[in-house]
Amino acid sequence: MGVLVCCDCFFYRKSKTKPNGKKPPAEEKKQYLEAEFTKVRVVDFDLKELVVLPREIDLNEWLASNTTTFFNLINLQYSTISEFCTGDTCQAMTACNTIYYWYDERGKKTKCTAPQYVDFVMSLVQKLVTDEDIFPTKYGKEFPNSFESLVKKICRYLFHVLAHLYWAHFKETVALDLQGHLNTLYAHFIVFVREFNLVDPKETCIMDDLSEILCAPAPPAPAAPSSPAPSPSSHNHVTER
Ligand SMILES: [Zn+2]
Numbered sequence: 001m002g003v004l005v006c007c008d009c010f011f012y013r014k015s016k017t018k019p020n021g022k023k024p025p026a027e028e029k030k031q032y033l034e035a036e037f038t039k040v041r042v043v044d045f046d047l048k049e050l051v052v053l054p055r056e057i058d059l060n061e062w063l064a065s066n067t068t069t070f071f072n073l074i075n076l077q078y079s080t081i082s083e084f085c086t087g088d089t090c091q092a093m094t095a096c097n098t099i100y101y102w103y104d105e106r107g108k109k110t111k112c113t114a115p116q117y118v119d120f121v122m123s124l125v126q127k128l129v130t131d132e133d134i135f136p137t138k139y140g141k142e143f144p145n146s147f148e149s150l151v152k153k154i155c156r157y158l159f160h161v162l163a164h165l166y167w168a169h170f171k172e173t174v175a176l177d178l179q180g181h182l183n184t185l186y187a188h189f190i191v192f193v194r195e196f197n198l199v200d201p202k203e204t205c206i207m208d209d210l211s212e213i214l215c216a217p218a219p220p221a222p223a224a225p226s227s228p229a230p231s232p233s234s235h236n237h238v239t240e241r
Contacts, residue, residue, distance in 0.1 A: 090114030
């Protein structure tokens with residue numbers, strides 16, 4: 001199939017020559033786009049139906065409940081390969097041609113390893129979803145005005161973790177036979193954030209090739225055409241976020 005090889009960014013080329021003899025953490029090609037793997041799911045029903053706001057349920061309650069669930073599931077999925085995501089194997093938080101930098105509470109940009117970045121994400125999200133003033137669980141307690149923007153922030157960070165799982169740890173996920181869970185979790189998450197416009201498409205576009213396959217209503221034929229080629233400007237350079 002038409003695999004887009006636009007992501008052999010310098011980071012991995014450089015890491016290949018590392019003296020410790022370890023293999024680079026990512027595949028040369030996007031193994032996760034191969035039909036053999038994309039067809040593996042743990043559910044086969046329409047995810048769109050699952051994410052639509054049910055009648056009689058408050059929008060914020062729905063966002064809160066789903067966001068908390070995605071946080072727990074993505075944390076769990078990452079934990080299955082976390083022993084392979086180390087400061088050596090993943091010296092930066094990468095996904096395709098993007099390196100994510102962490103911005104601390106004062107907005108200071110920090111370059112960190114992937115496990116550090118994931119730890120920052122999980123700690124921050126844990127703090128937010130257990131804060132009774134932000135994710136209220138008691139009857140009658142109001143959501144804050146900043147609720148939607150915080151949910152968006154959480155979803156953006158969770159997307160980074162999912163993208164890193166595919167980009168750097170898909171092989172290990174397959175070795176553990178957990179690709180069906182990852183595919184289902186990813187597709188459910190993408191359909192959800194699209195439904196409520198929670199993550200900027202400019203953020204998720206690096207994974208559009210996979211999203212189009214996994215979020216398609218019916219399983220794609222093996223020879224399905226690939227998504228359109230990215231613009232020339234997206235080739236061979238590393239984006240910083
Ligand atoms: Zn990693």
